[in-house]
């Protein structure tokens with residue numbers, strides 16, 4: 001069962017009941033139910049809902065309209081495992097002068113002055129038994145959007161790509177000895193991505 005679970009989309013209990021019960025009753029069986037789940041999984045419809053963040057920070061404004069590069073705020077991506085969430089200081093780079101009269105910006109100023117970090121809620125989270133590192137993927141020229149979707153268009157970031165084991169393995173297998181999609185605009189500098197269980201599992 002565990003291995004089956006790894007390939008199924010993530011569902012909240014509520015989504016499971018909302019999709020599962022009508023599918024079994026109306027569709028007349030488990031097969032229909034599973035087919036619906038797989039289609040929803042592939043389209044990202046069952047991805048986790050966005051958590052409520054302490055400040056209404058908007059990626060479509062900052063990374064989209066203003067065009068601030070992802071790496072300005074997420075500094076670790078090409079050198080370490082974690083992409084990192086920016087510190088209050090990085091917001092103050094602009095918000096010590098920009099829009100200081102607005103309520104949402106006052107929350108940033110208060111955090112900065114009282115030296116308390118902003119408690120951002122995690123959107124993407126691997127289970128504890130999984131090891132993931134950004135560095136290798138960014139060095140292999142894989143775009144952020146491959147795994148996170150079009151974040152520069154999102155007002156609130158939510159998980160839209162189903163990052164289960166099947167997704168990881170599909171790309172690793174494709175890269176193993178071949179290249180990722182011939183239509184990828186960036187040359188992939190590696191000719192193998194690891195397939196051993198121990199690379200991804202602690």
Ligand code: HEC
Nearest residue numbers: 062063068069070073120121122123124144148151152157
């Ligand atoms: C001005 C700073 C800033 C820029 C620029 C920025 N981000 Fe973010 N990003 C944040 C903050 C703050 C959070 C935490 C709050 C949230 O989730 O919205 C975050 C969260 C995220 C998350 C969710 C993290 C999690 O918990 O799983 C992803 C994914 C992400 N950003 C990707 C991107 C990408 C891709 C770009 C470029 C297109 C980008 N960001 C540009 C500040 C920034």
Ligand code: HEC
Nearest residue numbers: 070074077082083084124125126132137142143144147163
């Ligand atoms: C190959 C897939 C993949 C790519 C490419 C990728 N990410 Fe991630 N990202 C993930 C996964 C998986 C997690 C969850 C990691 C965990 O929980 O250990 C994550 C987590 C994050 C987080 C949350 C904080 C953290 O460090 O865990 C941020 C922010 C983020 N990614 C931003 C980015 C940005 C910006 C880029 C492009 C420069 C990018 N990611 C490229 C898969 C990817």
Ligand code: HEC
Nearest residue numbers: 055056057062068086090091093094095098099102104105
């Ligand atoms: C490179 C400059 C820059 C950085 C860095 C930056 N911002 Fe902004 N931010 C802006 C600009 C410009 C606006 C638009 C102000 C306006 O509407 O006139 C804005 C608007 C906002 C708003 C909307 C304010 C409102 O109520 O209208 C919020 C919230 C915000 N930023 C949060 C953040 C957070 C949190 C960070 C750090 C993770 C951050 N910003 C980093 C430039 C920046």
Ligand code: HEC
Nearest residue numbers: 131132136140142146163167168171175190192193199200
């Ligand atoms: C779009 C393609 C793609 C996706 C999706 C992807 N990977 Fe990878 N991954 C790669 C490539 C290519 C490499 C090899 C990079 C190299 O050897 O330089 C790699 C390497 C790795 C490594 C080895 C890192 C190291 O330091 O040697 C780990 C661990 C890993 N991936 C975990 C994951 C996990 C977990 C997921 C799913 C959440 C995932 N990957 C999704 C393409 C991908």
Ligand code: HEC
Nearest residue numbers: 002003005006127130163164165168169172195196197200
């Ligand atoms: C490229 C990375 C990668 C490789 C290689 C990999 N896994 Fe996984 N595996 C994952 C990820 C990511 C998850 C978590 C999926 C989720 O929670 O949605 C997972 C989940 C699992 C689970 C489910 C645990 C649970 O209940 O959540 C099992 C069992 C598992 N893997 C076994 C294996 C075995 C056995 C191998 C070797 C044949 C293997 N994995 C190779 C990435 C990988």
